[in-house]
Amino acid sequence: MTTASDSATVEDTVENDEEHEHISDWGYVKVALLLAVITALEVFTYFESVVDWGKALVPALLVMMVIKFGVVVAYFMHLKFDSQVFTRVFVAGLLFAIGVYLAMIMAFGFHPWEIFQE
Amino acid sequence: MEHGDEHHRSTPLSHEKLAMWAFLGSECLLFGGLISTYMLYKNKLPEGTAISPGELFDIPFTSVTTFVLLMSSLTMVLSVSSITRGDLRRNRVWLLTTALLGAVFIGGQVYEFTAFYNEGAGFTTNLWSSAFFTLTGFHGVHVSIGIVMLMSLFIGNLTGRITKASAEKVEIIGLYWHFVDIVWIVIFTIVYLFPQ
Amino acid sequence: MAIVEDTPRELTTGQPAVAERPLGVLTRPTSTEGWKSWLTTVDHKRIGILYGAAAIFFFVVGGIEALLIRLQLARPGATVLGADLYNQVFTMHGVTMIFLVAMPLGAAFANYLIPLQIGTRDVAFPRLNAFSFWCFLAGAIFINTSWFLGGAPDGGWFAYAPNTGVLFSPSNGMDFFAIGLQITGIASLLSAINLIVTVVNLRAPGMTWFRMPVFTWMMLVVQVLLLFAIPVITLALFLLMFDRLWGANFFNVEAGADPLLWEHLFWIFGHPEVYILILPAFGAVSEIIPVFSRKPIFGYKFMIFSGIAIGFMGWGVWAHHMFASGIGPISVAAFSVSTMFIAVPTGVKILNWMATMWGGRLRFTTPMLFAVGLVSMFTIGGLSGVTHSVAPADTQQTDTYYIVAHFHYVVFGGVILGLFGGMYFWWPKVFGYALDDRAGKWNFWLMLIGFNVTFGPMHLLGLQGMSRRIQTYSSGQGFDLWNMVATIGSFMIALSVLVFVGNILQSYRTRNRRPPVGPDPWDGRSLEWATASPTPVHNFDYVPVVESLDDFWHRKWGEDEDGNIVRLATAEQIAQTGERRDVHLPSPSYWPLVVAIGLPIIGYGLIFNYWLCMVGGAIVLGGVYAWIMEPTDDPDAAHGPDGHDDHHDGDGDGNGATTDESEAEELEAPVG
Numbered sequence: 012m013t014t015a016s017d018s019a020t021v022e023d024t025v026e027n028d029e030e031h032e033h034i035s036d037w038g039y040v041k042v043a044l045l046l047a048v049i050t051a052l053e054v055f056t057y058f059e060s061v062v063d064w065g066k067a068l069v070p071a072l073l074v075m076m077v078i079k080f081g082v083v084v085a086y087f088m089h090l091k092f093d094s095q096v097f098t099r100v101f102v103a104g105l106l107f108a109i110g111v112y113l114a115m116i117m118a119f120g121f122h123p124w125e126i127f128q129e
Numbered sequence: 130m131e132h133g134d135e136h137h138r139s140t141p142l143s144h145e146k147l148a149m150w151a152f153l154g155s156e157c158l159l160f161g162g163l164i165s166t167y168m169l170y171k172n173k174l175p176e177g178t179a180i181s182p183g184e185l186f187d188i189p190f191t192s193v194t195t196f197v198l199l200m201s202s203l204t205m206v207l208s209v210s211s212i213t214r215g216d217l218r219r220n221r222v223w224l225l226t227t228a229l230l231g232a233v234f235i236g237g238q239v240y241e242f243t244a245f246y247n248e249g250a251g252f253t254t255n256l257w258s259s260a261f262f263t264l265t266g267f268h269g270v271h272v273s274i275g276i277v278m279l280m281s282l283f284i285g286n287l288t289g290r291i292t293k294a295s296a297e298k299v300e301i302i303g304l305y306w307h308f309v310d311i312v313w314i315v316i317f318t319i320v321y322l323f324p325q
Numbered sequence: 326m327a328i329v330e331d332t333p334r335e336l337t338t339g340q341p342a343v344a345e346r347p348l349g350v351l352t353r354p355t356s357t358e359g360w361k362s363w364l365t366t367v368d369h370k371r372i373g374i375l376y377g378a379a380a381i382f383f384f385v386v387g388g389i390e391a392l393l394i395r396l397q398l399a400r401p402g403a404t405v406l407g408a409d410l411y412n413q414v415f416t417m418h419g420v421t422m423i424f425l426v427a428m429p430l431g432a433a434f435a436n437y438l439i440p441l442q443i444g445t446r447d448v449a450f451p452r453l454n455a456f457s458f459w460c461f462l463a464g465a466i467f468i469n470t471s472w473f474l475g476g477a478p479d480g481g482w483f484a485y486a487p488n489t490g491v492l493f494s495p496s497n498g499m500d501f502f503a504i505g506l507q508i509t510g511i512a513s514l515l516s517a518i519n520l521i522v523t524v525v526n527l528r529a530p531g532m533t534w535f536r537m538p539v540f541t542w543m544m545l546v547v548q549v550l551l552l553f554a555i556p557v558i559t560l561a562l563f564l565l566m567f568d569r570l571w572g573a574n575f576f577n578v579e580a581g582a583d584p585l586l587w588e589h590l591f592w593i594f595g596h597p598e599v600y601i602l603i604l605p606a607f608g609a610v611s612e613i614i615p616v617f618s619r620k621p622i623f624g625y626k627f628m629i630f631s632g633i634a635i636g637f638m639g640w641g642v643w644a645h646h647m648f649a650s651g652i653g654p655i656s657v658a659a660f661s662v663s664t665m666f667i668a669v670p671t672g673v674k675i676l677n678w679m680a681t682m683w684g685g686r687l688r689f690t691t692p693m694l695f696a697v698g699l700v701s702m703f704t705i706g707g708l709s710g711v712t713h714s715v716a717p718a719d720t721q722q723t724d725t726y727y728i729v730a731h732f733h734y735v736v737f738g739g740v741i742l743g744l745f746g747g748m749y750f751w752w753p754k755v756f757g758y759a760l761d762d763r764a765g766k767w768n769f770w771l772m773l774i775g776f777n778v779t780f781g782p783m784h785l786l787g788l789q790g791m792s793r794r795i796q797t798y799s800s801g802q803g804f805d806l807w808n809m810v811a812t813i814g815s816f817m818i819a820l821s822v823l824v825f826v827g828n829i830l831q832s833y834r835t836r837n838r839r840p841p842v843g844p845d846p847w848d849g850r851s852l853e854w855a856t857a858s859p860t861p862v863h864n865f866d867y868v869p870v871v872e873s874l875d876d877f878w879h880r881k882w883g884e885d886e887d888g889n890i891v892r893l894a895t896a897e898q899i900a901q902t903g904e905r906r907d908v909h910l911p912s913p914s915y916w917p918l919v920v921a922i923g924l925p926i927i928g929y930g931l932i933f934n935y936w937l938c939m940v941g942g943a944i945v946l947g948g949v950y951a952w953i954m955e956p957t958d959d960p961d962a963a964h965g966p967d968g969h970d971d972h973h974d975g976d977g978d979g980n981g982a983t984t985d986e987s988e989a990e991e992l993e994a995p996v997g
Contacts, residue, residue: 036210043203050199053322054192069323076318080311087206088307089300094142096525097150104154107553108161111640115589116165118644118656121172133444133868139528144449147525151518151552159556162590166564166575175581252573256581259573263564 034086042086049075149301153308160312163264164319170256180250182257183325187241194237195317198272201230202310205303213300215293221286224299227306228279231272238269261320268316271309278302353912353955357862365913367451370860372458373437374755377748379462380430386469387421388822390414392815395779399812401800411796412479413498417469419482420502423602424509425465427740431605432461432516434747435544437755439520441853441860442541444529444869449522451911452952457516459921464508467925471501478502481794483595484565486576486587491569497932503566504928510555510562511924517551520544529852531871535629538851539622542629543608546636550597550604553640558594561587570931588650592643600639602736603703604632606743607674610696613750614678616847617693618685621875624677631670631677638667648716649723657716664714668707675704690847691765695746698773699739706734709784724794727787733780745772745825753846757859758836764828768821775817782807782814845896850878854896861903863910869901914955920948 034042053075056064064071085091090098113123171182208223242262250258282299285291291298354365363371393414397405406414436454440447448454471477476496480489489499524545528537537545565587567573574580576587615622622628644652644660678700687693709731713719722728745768753759786807791798798804845854855877856865873879883893923944930937 034210036207039203039206039210043200046199046202047196050192050196053318054188057188057192057322072318072322076314079314083202083307083311083314087202087310088304094140096140096142096147100147100150100521101154101157103549104157104553107640108157111158111557111593112161112165114641115593116169118589118652119169119583119585120653121168133530133870135868137530137868138526139532140526142526144522144526147522148450148518151521152514155514155518155552155556158553159560162557162560166560166586169583169586170575173581173583252567252571256574256577259567259575263567263573263575 039086042082046079046082049079143297145301146297146304149304153304156308156312160267160315163260163267164315167260167264167320170260174255174257178255178257180248180254180258181325182261185245185248185250186321186325187244188321190237191241191317191321194234194241195313197230197237198234198310198313201227201234202307204230205306209296209300209303212291212293212296217286217292220291220299221283224279224283224286228276228283231276231279231306235269235272235276238265264316264320268309268312271312275302275306275309278305353914355912357913362913364918365455365915367447367455367911367913367917368862369436369440369448369451369454370755370862370864372454373433373435375458376429376433376436376461379458379465380426380433383421383425383429383465385822387418387426388819390418390421392819394418395812395815397796398798398808400809401798401805403797406796408796409476409479412794413472413477415794416478416481416498416502417472420468420478420506422736423482423598424506425468427602427736427744428509428513429461429465430740430744431544431547431602432457432513434540434605434609434744434751435520435547436516438751438853439523439541439544440527441856441864442538442851443524443527443532444852444865444871445523445527446864446908447911448519449526450519452914452917453515453519455914456917456921457512457519459918460515460924461509461512463921463925464505464510464512467508467928468501468505471498471505474501483591484587485584485591486565486568487578487582487584489565489569490576500566500569500932501928503562503569504931505925507559507562507566508924508928510559513551514555514559517548517555520548521552524548529869529871531876533871535626536871536874536876539611539625539628539632540608540851543604543611543632546632547601547604550601550636550639554594554597554601557590558598561590561594564590566931585647585650585652588647589643592646593640595646596643597636597639599735600635603739603743604635606699606740606747607632609747609750610678610699610743611674612851613692613696613746614681614700615875616750616849617688617690617696618682619688619848620681620685621850621878622677623680623683624673625874627673628677631673634670635667638663638670642667645714645719648719661714661716665711668711668714671707675700675707690749691760691762691769692746692750692847694766694769695742695749698769699743699746702734702738702742702773702776706731706736706738709734722787724792725787726783726791726793729793730780730783730787733776733783737776737780742772742776745769750847751853753842754853754858754860756833757842758832758839759842759846760828760832761835764824764831768824768828771817771821771824775814775819775821778814779811779818780814782810786811843897844900845877848878848881848896850875852877854900856901857903861905863903863905863908866901866903866905866908912956914952916948916952916955920945920952923948 053072056068056072084101090101117123174181204223204227208220208227211217211219211223242265245258250261252259252262279302282291282302285295354362356362356365363375366372393406394411397403397411436448468478474497476498478484478494478498478501479496480494480499480502484499484502488494489502524537524541564573564575568576574582576582576584578584611622611628642660642664644656645664648657648661678696682697689697709727713722713728713731749760749765786804789803791802791804798808842858844857846858847854852869852871853860855869869876877899880899881892881894881896882890885891923941926941926944927938928941930939930941
């Protein structure tokens with residue numbers, strides 16, 4: 012029986028979600044302000060007269076998208092303060108989706124590095 | 130055999146919250162596929178197609194509805210935070226505000242769809258239009274289901290079924306609502322803002 | 326969705342609950358006996374039995390379809406089935422065997438055994454579990470009614486679009502396929518979420534991850550695969566449905582659509598699906614072999630991690646189904662290599678089973694025979710699978726009977742043999758009497774020989790160039806002999822299934838004349854043997870405490886100073902008797918069945934008349950709200966004489982409120 016020794020590690024993986032650092036309402040408003048500012052920046056890229064992003068346009072849009080995505084998930088959805096198990100379940104789905112569909116799109120002849128060359 | 134505690138749980142996690150997170154993980158694969166299909170077909174639109182997304186999109190208008198949906202995420206967390214404190218009155222206000230903002234977003238989407246249709250881009254017109262209406266339509270259906278759930282919570286609050294003890298229910302519906310919002314964050318960038 | 330009552334669920338006073346009835350009209354059914362109680366049951370064991378019974382029924386249906394195919398192909402130029410009907414029959418054979426037999430049979434074992442093996446009283450969401458079954462059955466019946474409503478699906482179980490578009494498949498068959506599989510998909514997705522939460526949250530004290538039986542582990546991997554694979558097929562089916570019903574352009578090549586889109590989406594789902602089918606059988610065999618070898622499973626952790634590796638790598642090999650479709654040399658090379666790699670964890674499993682048997686005290690009972698049958702037959706199928714991974718060879722094999730031979734060796738030789746073994750193994754636990762061993766051996770040998778006589782020659786036919794899916798062939802191509810042999814083999818398989826059904830009937834009839842099976846007829850190792858047979862409704866009188874892997878075995882057997890195995894106790898001495906009567910269980914419910922009935926009505930509506938959609942939608946919506954608002958528990962139910970409410974597992978229903986919201990949107994989201 013090789014397994015008796017494993018018992019300790021496993022229960023540990025379940026984080027104690029006691030450490031609920033609750034953000035204040037004002038904290039949420041600040042997060043929303045940050046999101047609003049990024050959204051405004053995103054929309055400004057549409058008006059090319061303001062700033063000419065050139066080749067950096069698509070990468071910049073993607074970075075802003077990822078930041079907004081991450082901020083909503085981490086703060087509004089509490090994932091930063093909640094159990095690791097939730098993070099794992101959700102991120103597993105997210106990574107499977109990104110990996111599988113990126114591979115599919117590449118099989119159709121789309122190359123991710125091309126977005127830096129437009 | 131010795132007896133364990135009848136109420137034993139192997140983790141301190143809530144069943145319902147874990148179920149919701151698993152469901153959202155699963156939803157990633159659904160929307161991921163819709164978005165990839167959209168990207169694939171946008172680039173495969175035959176040369177010389179009369180209807181092109183670049184001409185149809187009204188970015189300033191969509192930016193406003195995007196902003197509305199983003200702010201509904203703020204009001205959603207505020208409603209969760211108020212019910213956690215036991216403030217039922219504020220919870221009611223924020224739930225209703227969130228649902229209204231969601232309804233404004235859906236209204237904007239209906240307007241946009243109608244406008245596109247009037248300009249000649251229907252569901253069956255071409256590859257792009259089928260993919261566009263399917264992707265944004267799926268998202269819109271998710272938002273609408275969210276609105277129904279929020280209104281049910283609101284009515285529950287009015288009739289006294291939603292109390293401080295049910296804060297987790299509000300939080301779980303909130304998770305769904307925020308997920309719908311982050312899907313829109315991705316759609317807004319990839320569908321609307323990427324160079325057409 | 327949150328109109329819920331908040332009745333206190335734990336009574337500190339010891340008084341019976343005085344639950345409010347929120348709407349007055351909603352009460353929960355109380356009967357636990359008679360056929361009606363099966364319609365409202367939320368007991369994971371009964372739901373497991375229902376899944377199993379439905380799967381065996383559809384196994385017979387799909388088997389009859391297979392016999393029709395074999396009759397048509399027995400001789401050149403036969404006219405048993407016309408070309409159109411042949412297409413429908415082989416399509417429905419595949420759809421039935423995969424979605425309506427192998428998947429629910431796996432679900433039957435998962436539902437019945439997971440809560441027992443992890444030492445709990447029910448799944449996390451009992452009503453959702455009932456809904457999953459009814460939803461599966463509704464979808465299964467829906468697809469099969471297409472036979473009477475204008476023709477069954479005729480585009481193959483893989484339904485390659487654009488071949489399945491309205492142009493090439495004008496009957497409503499493919500609509501039934503697309504909508505029916507969405508309904509069964511909801512069932513699989515909800516069941517997966519339910520069982521994942523169950524395994525994470527409801528393991529007994531001491532049941533750490535690496536003390537869980539291999540079966541439970543494999544089932545957990547299957548549920549994770551379902552969780553992430555079902556949305557992909559749901560998406561693909563939606564696109565197909567939109568094309569067929571409302572003229573969308575996803576597979577309209579004329580408008581520039583890419584015909585490979587369907588193939589990619591389908592196989593992104595389809596390859597994990599292959600492991601969804603086989604891993605339950607691997608899990609069952611991993612329980613059977615150690616018991617009948619009287620040895621612990623060899624390399625427990627290797628078994629677990631190879632199962633996880635199979636589940637993970639299963640996502641990176643899908644395009645090996647598309648080598649001949651023109652996906653380009655880089656894709657072909659990449660998927661060829663990843664496919665070769667996935668043979669490694671599978672090989673680990675085969676070797677571990679053999680090492681478990683090595684030096685063991687083997688008892689060749691019927692379940693053991695089936696298990697060994699899986700190990701050997703699956704190896705043949707696995708090896709022919711490796712030949713497909715070599716892309717140049719695969720381009721020769723694609724669409725020939727060699728492929729048909731391969732996937733029947735893994736699916737029949739793997740899934741069916743493994744789960745038949747599982748049925749013989751767990752039958753005493755489920756029903757309280759054993760299936761007859763002598764008839765079981767007849768069943769096994771007939772099935773094994775019939776299987777090899779049927780599918781072995783297909784390797785030859787394929788290499789000789791006989792195409793799959795053809796309705797007939799002309800004589801003089803060298804196909805005549807082996808086709809006749811295969812047809813004879815298929816009737817041997819049919820005979821073996823008859824023996825199985827006869828064995829069930831005969832064993833049931835003579836159950837009282839034979840000695841009782843007791844809690845532990847096979848000298849088992851995992852927790853399900855530590856309670857009475859048939860399993861009492863509350864599973865365990867007291868929540869077991871687990872101290873090691875194979876805990877139950879180590880309570881029965883120990884080692885003396887010289888390292889000899891000595892008996893510490895008999896199973897009868899330590900197993901729970903199941904006689905406790907005061908365990909409070911979740912109340913049955915009408916609403917899972919009601920909601921499930923609404924879904925196929927929406928489906929018929931989409932095909933025939935949109936007004937029916939309104940009816941179906943109203944049933945679903947009303948059912949969901951009634952589900953949410955029904956009392957958390959039957960207020961009149963007898964509580965324990967000690968006034969102690971055992972809500973250990975009842976959270977799905979006992980605390981029904983929150984459950985229901987998440988259920989509600991899970992219900993609605995996939996349906997749109």
